[in-house]
Amino acid sequence: MRRDFNVDRQIAAIPEVVDGLLGMEVPALDPARPILFTGIGTSLHAARVAAGWIAMLTGGRVRPQALDAHDVGTFVPLRAEDQVVVISHRGYKIFPTAALVRAREAGARTLAIVGTAAPEQAADEVLRTCANETAGTFTVSYLGSLTVLALLAAAFDGSPDRAFARALRALPQALAKTLRRGNPAAAAQALSDAEVLLVVGFGLDLSTAAEAALKIKEGAWLWTEAMSPEFALHGTPASYRPGMAAAIIEPAEDDGGRTALLFSVLDRLGLKTLAVGERDGLDLSFVSPHPLLRPLTGIVPLQRLTAELARLRGTNPDTMHGDREPWRSVMTGIRL
Template sequence: MASQMLDEILSIPAVVERQNAEVGRIYREIGRRLRAADPRAAISNARGSSDHAATYLKYLLEITIGLPLASVGPSVASIYGGNLRLAGQLCITISQSGASTDLVMLQQAAARDGALTLALVNEVESPVARQAKLLAPLHAGPERAVAATKTFVASLVAAATIIAAWSEDDALLSAIEALPNPLQAAVTLDWSPALAAVSAASSIFTVSRGPGLAVAAEAALKFKESCRLHAEPFSAAELRHGPIALPGPDFAALLFVPRDQGRASMAEAEAALRGTGAAVFRCDVEGGDLPVVAAPHPLLDPICQIASFYRFVEEVARERGLDPDRPPNLSKVTVTQ
């Protein structure tokens, strides 16, 4: 019997097609409004998978528009009652449920301190959604599996569309419209050559650069919550700053290789990891150990990569005798303060 998680992974292409058709215009209008508002800087407000989506947004915002985005800990507002000087800035909250107390409180504090607030949220009747000045509904439909999959992809698509409209990048907008077909191919790819080594690994590194770092972080989280495997995400640039001392023959590593200026450093990281004896799997549209679908635009490659990874991680969970729909000690909506 298929898991709920697998059903939701296989629905990703349809989710993105529905997003483009039904709420893409909202994302584009938000992009135009942000271009007119011209904020001086931005902060993100998110936890878990949504925080990884914020990493993707950060790189797109900084690469294409030149606007710096900093991740602010929600506890600055919810626990410490801090006041942030945010006049003329943008606060972006990303959340599946929009219900966590700490996210609500930071968004409220940001608005009070002068920021324009934008929320990317699946539950449009949630406190975060209702209180945001600008709302980008993820429109992914109910997500019942504990592990977020389709809502994470929907967050990336919403972020990319907003940035494409903000930067007036027609090529990126067209590529987003064409994304459902590559995603349909991505969720069917076979990563079984990595199944045995990854399922038996004592620990896993997930590695990328730039926008792909969001996928590395999301992959590491999914190994932990769905497979009970310890995993850590790293930028390829960080491996030499200490972490490369850890891997050995009992390790595995997944490298999510971008089609941009980060490729060279990924090759260096791959060589270093293979030198440790770890089982290394390169995920690269230009040829690697595991197949990857090329997105219609290089900035969208992480979306296709994570879709293929999700299919794989669900298989790893079952290989390890686990129920991917019922990870221990977790619930679908996490409320923190």
């Protein structure tokens, strides 16, 4: 009998949650002032996507930073002219909170992107995404944060047709189509014997790969590493072995043939490799209404893969070991 998880219901709710957020009024970031996006884990991956969006939408005229909230909350220099956007789903972790405190002490403008159940934030402006998740492996809140960040980034779309901004309206439909695409159970079966998993992405897809690697670690309890195709070809092949497997996101941009080369290298070294992308017939596929919006839809088949791997491996993406010893004793005593 197929075991259902809360995370399955969370993933299914993504199109509706994103649709509900698209009408949100968001403040305008000042392109003349430095912009710093920050978070930890899933939130850091969203921060990196947001920084990339603005840099590309402005042709590099505005180049935001995306930094780990542990760094921003401890030692990164902050200035009064900065705009600091802190992403934190539940809004009470140590270092995102510390990042907000340090930014306000420096006189910087502060924005907090948090869930609807998060406590009041010490920020100039607070943008709320969605309710707390019923699964420990966060999925819908990642898409919620990305949606709000996309609304912030859309103000920087100076193209004549404002293609990025207009494409946001097509996101719910694209997400719904993506949920109906492919067979993640078959993809998971192909990876069932893997000891270690590599997830590869180029450009903005690298953040998707990093988010997927974190979800698989959390939900399927399988050690997973994310990297770019060029990094995966440099030095790293010395550690490749047949017991490993890989999921490679086909690039949206020309990467000089490096992803294609990596597919060939992994095949010749005996690694099982899955292809992820927008083409029909791939192991995992997705639909995107705009090349820059791939992070919002490209993560969904990999979230579904996590749930299917959990079913095969007998793990629980809803608890992340929280109901088992020694993880329960060790981790419940650590404040994050």
